[in-house]
Amino acid sequence: MPVAGPPRGRGPLARGEARLAWGLLMPTVLIVSAVVILPLLAIFWISVKPVQLSDLRPPALVLREDLRRVEAPGDAGTWRFRLRNSSPDRPLRGVSFADAVPPGLTPGSLPEPCAMADNRLTCTFGEVPGGWRERIEVPVTAGPGFDPALRVQDTAPATTAEATSVLTDATFTLQNFARVFDGAEFWDVLYATLFYTVVGTIGAIVMGLFAALLLDKSFRGQGILRGLYLFPYVAPVIAVAFAWIILFDPFSGSANALLIRMGMTEDAINFFGERPLALIMVTVFEIWRYFPLSFLFILARIQSIPADMYEAADMDGASPFQQFAWLSLPQLLGILSVLFLLRFIWTFNKFDDIFLLTGGNAGTRTLTVNVYEQAFAISNIGAGAAVAVVIFGCLLLFSALFFRFISREEGL
Amino acid sequence: MSLLRRGDVAAALLGALWLVTLSVTVAVGMSFATGGAFRPAIGAALLWGGAAGVLALRMGRAGVRAGGILVAAACLLGLLPPMTQAAGTAAQAVGAAILGGALALALRATLAGLVPGANDRHAFEAAVIRFLTGFGYIFFTAIVAIPFWVMLMTSFKSRAEQVANPLDFGIDLSRGRDLFRSYEELFTQFDFGLYMMNSAFISVVTVLVTLSFAIPGAYAVARLRFRGQAAFSRAILLIYMVPLIVLALPIYIAFSLTGLRNSIFGILLIYPVTTIPVALYMLQGYFRGLPAEVEEAGLMDGLSRLQVIWKITLPLSLPALASVGLYVFMIAWNEFLLAFMLLDDPSKFTLTRGIAALNSSEIPRQHLMAGSVIATVPIMALFLGLERFMTKGLTAGSVKG
Numbered sequence: 064m065p066v067a068g069p070p071r072g073r074g075p076l077a078r079g080e081a082r083l084a085w086g087l088l089m090p091t092v093l094i095v096s097a098v099v100i101l102p103l104l105a106i107f108w109i110s111v112k113p114v115q116l117s118d119l120r121p122p123a124l125v126l127r128e129d130l131r132r133v134e135a136p137g138d139a140g141t142w143r144f145r146l147r148n149s150s151p152d153r154p155l156r157g158v159s160f161a162d163a164v165p166p167g168l169t170p171g172s173l174p175e176p177c178a179m180a181d182n183r184l185t186c187t188f189g190e191v192p193g194g195w196r197e198r199i200e201v202p203v204t205a206g207p208g209f210d211p212a213l214r215v216q217d218t219a220p221a222t223t224a225e226a227t228s229v230l231t232d233a234t235f236t237l238q239n240f241a242r243v244f245d246g247a248e249f250w251d252v253l254y255a256t257l258f259y260t261v262v263g264t265i266g267a268i269v270m271g272l273f274a275a276l277l278l279d280k281s282f283r284g285q286g287i288l289r290g291l292y293l294f295p296y297v298a299p300v301i302a303v304a305f306a307w308i309i310l311f312d313p314f315s316g317s318a319n320a321l322l323i324r325m326g327m328t329e330d331a332i333n334f335f336g337e338r339p340l341a342l343i344m345v346t347v348f349e350i351w352r353y354f355p356l357s358f359l360f361i362l363a364r365i366q367s368i369p370a371d372m373y374e375a376a377d378m379d380g381a382s383p384f385q386q387f388a389w390l391s392l393p394q395l396l397g398i399l400s401v402l403f404l405l406r407f408i409w410t411f412n413k414f415d416d417i418f419l420l421t422g423g424n425a426g427t428r429t430l431t432v433n434v435y436e437q438a439f440a441i442s443n444i445g446a447g448a449a450v451a452v453v454i455f456g457c458l459l460l461f462s463a464l465f466f467r468f469i470s471r472e473e474g475l
Numbered sequence: 476m477s478l479l480r481r482g483d484v485a486a487a488l489l490g491a492l493w494l495v496t497l498s499v500t501v502a503v504g505m506s507f508a509t510g511g512a513f514r515p516a517i518g519a520a521l522l523w524g525g526a527a528g529v530l531a532l533r534m535g536r537a538g539v540r541a542g543g544i545l546v547a548a549a550c551l552l553g554l555l556p557p558m559t560q561a562a563g564t565a566a567q568a569v570g571a572a573i574l575g576g577a578l579a580l581a582l583r584a585t586l587a588g589l590v591p592g593a594n595d596r597h598a599f600e601a602a603v604i605r606f607l608t609g610f611g612y613i614f615f616t617a618i619v620a621i622p623f624w625v626m627l628m629t630s631f632k633s634r635a636e637q638v639a640n641p642l643d644f645g646i647d648l649s650r651g652r653d654l655f656r657s658y659e660e661l662f663t664q665f666d667f668g669l670y671m672m673n674s675a676f677i678s679v680v681t682v683l684v685t686l687s688f689a690i691p692g693a694y695a696v697a698r699l700r701f702r703g704q705a706a707f708s709r710a711i712l713l714i715y716m717v718p719l720i721v722l723a724l725p726i727y728i729a730f731s732l733t734g735l736r737n738s739i740f741g742i743l744l745i746y747p748v749t750t751i752p753v754a755l756y757m758l759q760g761y762f763r764g765l766p767a768e769v770e771e772a773g774l775m776d777g778l779s780r781l782q783v784i785w786k787i788t789l790p791l792s793l794p795a796l797a798s799v800g801l802y803v804f805m806i807a808w809n810e811f812l813l814a815f816m817l818l819d820d821p822s823k824f825t826l827t828r829g830i831a832a833l834n835s836s837e838i839p840r841q842h843l844m845a846g847s848v849i850a851t852v853p854i855m856a857l858f859l860g861l862e863r864f865m866t867k868g869l870t871a872g873s874v875k876g
Contacts, residue, residue: 084701299809306622451720
């Protein structure tokens, strides 16, 4: 007699469900891989290529055409083409152009690389070096059918030219990475990144914890205060960053005026322009801007701690600080560690804030700002990509830690 | 420790701390309000505050009042100088009154429950916590409000006024309409109206596109069983952690080569992709929390999966959709990096890119601040109006920033 039991294996229903799931996910998978996965692969590729910002515009053949000393029927003059390679250092291959002879003109003897067929002039140059220039002059005489209003510039000749882009050819280099890890600058960048990330993360969480404890009581105006405390996070970063810059401006900033009037300092302080103050200031800004987020998370967790635990502790004579240390903190440890890891990663990834506040000057250049600095300020896209690869490596490490230590049950 | 818990010592300490906190607060506040010079004297404040604390503890209600009056009087007579120099008598009187009153209120609230002799640990710590709470409110409100206050007030001032006295944030109402000149110029000469339309359009489209991708995806991850489900949810979180600057570089190159740079279409191609992982992550959490029984009942009654999503799941998750939508709107509205890198043509600027363009030495500072206010106000209004959804959205999925 067959033993009755639950069916094993995947039945048609399960297969249908899986098909539907993939159907629903497919658009997302496609678009995310197009805009996230492909660029990530591209970054690895570019990081080993000697690419400059100017290479993004591939070399092209530039051609100008004109007609000289031919104004009326019977004139003898030249039909002139000036060609050049727009790139000073990279060659063009298969260079040629072809143009129909304008009506009423009769070409004379043709210069070297040119030929006539079917009343069409064709000149072929083959491969030309970077910075190449050439002038082709065809002697012409105007016949009776020549129209003095003719402008040869109006019909563009057909041109052919092929360029190899540095982005796709087979030249590779490790120079980019050498540049990134080069000497003292790298340690500077690493120090700024670590300081900013560690102090910023811990500071934001501690401030958030304090703010959450404040708002864990219900009173009139609590909603307003909670809304107000979220403002730094909700406002556009560019707006608040500029507000800070103006507030701490060394010449006309209120903070300096206040400090001088109060007698705290003699001279104006250049908050965002001096080492090591600038790094401290951008870190303070980071804490200011992101404490609301930690505060929201911690507040949500605090409010889910059952009140009777505190009542019982009160009965047993635990003082408020003891209650905080032995009841609240252990309950909050989970969310605090999740917050720490996630915020750590996000602070590490942060770019806009420092870029807007100091532009990476005065010892505030973190790894992310360095990507921009290398790629756009120094115009070395390859080096920028190499920094991005370093960042991505760090990120993988952090994520591995994240998945290793934080189980999904802990809130996130 | 037990010495610290003696009523007199504790009261003196708390009174001193309160008076220092309040004098700094009043001095900064009065400076900002009047532009005058107010200087808190920490040492004197410690002494007088301690005295007021002991007085308040010993004599109860009357002592509290006496302490307040004493401090206000000392302040007026110049014995306690939280505000010296040429502040003007009227301003000084107002400052003194505020300081005395605030101290009285603070002492009454903080010292309740303390007795002059030895206190138990409970009463002492409760008093300390009351001080810390009050201090916290003042501290957080100040640090949050001051930058926004400076932003708003600077936008109303002319360059000359600002250099003349950077501390003065009073509004000169006699200037009338002229106060809003920088706003007027931004809208008439700098096309901020257009930028605002661009930003609004881009943000709304981003929200719609994001939701249309994220809803089916999140549903699949949350509800349907398929191979690779767990790996998939991890991948979402992982992608969500890739820094934008790493992606921005290849995107910049690709857009440069294909001519998508400087087009709103290009921006619309990128923005949703940066928000889809967030939205997917937030929504799948919400879908998991919905009771599966309702959906199963729908399946039993002959609805197909897609009909179940459309007729049951979506109506049930409207609040979550609102939260996610708002959050995505906020990200798109505030986005700066991609707009900055990809847009060069002033007719296609978003608000944030427009503000970045104002940051030059030829354009006066108040224009920059007026632009910041213009970008901040809509998102704030939206946030305050829909705070419930917004807060939920912020907590639901986003440790991102």
